[in-house]
Amino acid sequence: MRSKRTFDFVKSSRRFLIISAIITLLGIVAVSIFGLNYGIDFSSGTSVDVSTKKPIEVEKLKIFLDDQKLGDYSLTTAENRDSIRFKAALNEQQEKDFKTAFTEQIDPGASFEINIVDVDIAREQQNSALIGMLVACLGIVIYVSIRFEWRFAISAVISLIYSAFFVITMFSILRLEVNLPFILAVLTIIGYAINDTVVIFDRIRENLRFAKLKTSADLDALVNRSIWQTLARSINTVITVLIAAVCLFALGGESIKLFSLAMIFGLVSGAYSSIFIASQIWLYLKKKQPLKKVAVKPQGTL
Structure with missing residues (x-):
């Protein structure tokens, strides 16, 4: 057959x-x-995940990040969660200042998850x-x-x-x-x-x-x-x-x-x-x- x-x-x-x-x-x-x-897992940098009470306008968020002068970054936005990746590893003072500025200018009820990876x-x-x-x-x-x-x-x-x-x-x-x-x-x-x-x-x-x-x-x-x-x-x-x-x-x-x-x-x-x-x-x-x-x-x- x-x-x-x-x-x-x-x-x-x-x-x-x-x-x-x-x-x-x-x-x-x-x-x-x-x-x-x-990504920052394999190169030095800082990952900042921000949960907000309400969605934030992308343009407003970009203006805020530019004003912070923390170097190059990438931004990914969702409904109530924004992921920011800084190419520089932030020190303790920069991290504290960023949180303070965000809660004062963007959302007082925001919560943060920050991961910092250095070169080593x-x-x-x-x-x-x-x-x-x-x-x-x-x-x-x-x-x-x-x-x-x-x-x-x-x-x-x-x-x-x-x-x-x-x-x-x-x-x-x-x-x-x-x-x-x-x-x-x-x-x-x-x-x-x-x-x-x-x-x-x-x-x-x-x-x-x-x-x-x-x-x-x-x-x-x-x-x-x-x-x-x-x-x-x-x-x-x-x-x-x-x-x-x-x-x-x-x-x-x-x-x-x-x-x-x-x-x-x-x-x-x-x-x-x-x-x-x-x-x-x-x-x-x-x-x-x-x-x-x-x-x-x-x-x-x-």
């Missing part, structure tokens, strides 16, 4: 790998030129975040190597690096703030991406147990069949989490919007890399290994 599945993932893999390579190169150029827009703490958090991501990748390599083989491990890590770097590239191009929730989102993305990848790899390994591979075309067919067998599960999983991430981005507060957006980017890139990068790199590495010859009995023998 002829299969209704007409799309050949393996046959199209070269095209998608070239596209992925181009995206990666563009990402490297973008990050090199624009860099990352670090910012650098320490940068290093800790980098170490955390490296440890996660190392743990994945060890786990996949033990459960499967080294070809699967290399393919999985390349796929994960692509997924994470895609999110970093988007945040660099769009000049979105990179902070601790962003790192949490990237680590969460790595978890979802490796889950999708392992599902495909597990099916490939299972099909290998019963396959009689005589040519590389047989291996291509096996990988293609394995992807099709797991495709519905992968798509359903991604769509389910994607719906939740989109709802959080659209309806959630300002504090989780960037986390949700990073999740949206990462879920899409993770699903893509599991299908079009991880499995195809494994196939390329596997083809470097000579196929085991299948013993054929001579005609006329029992």
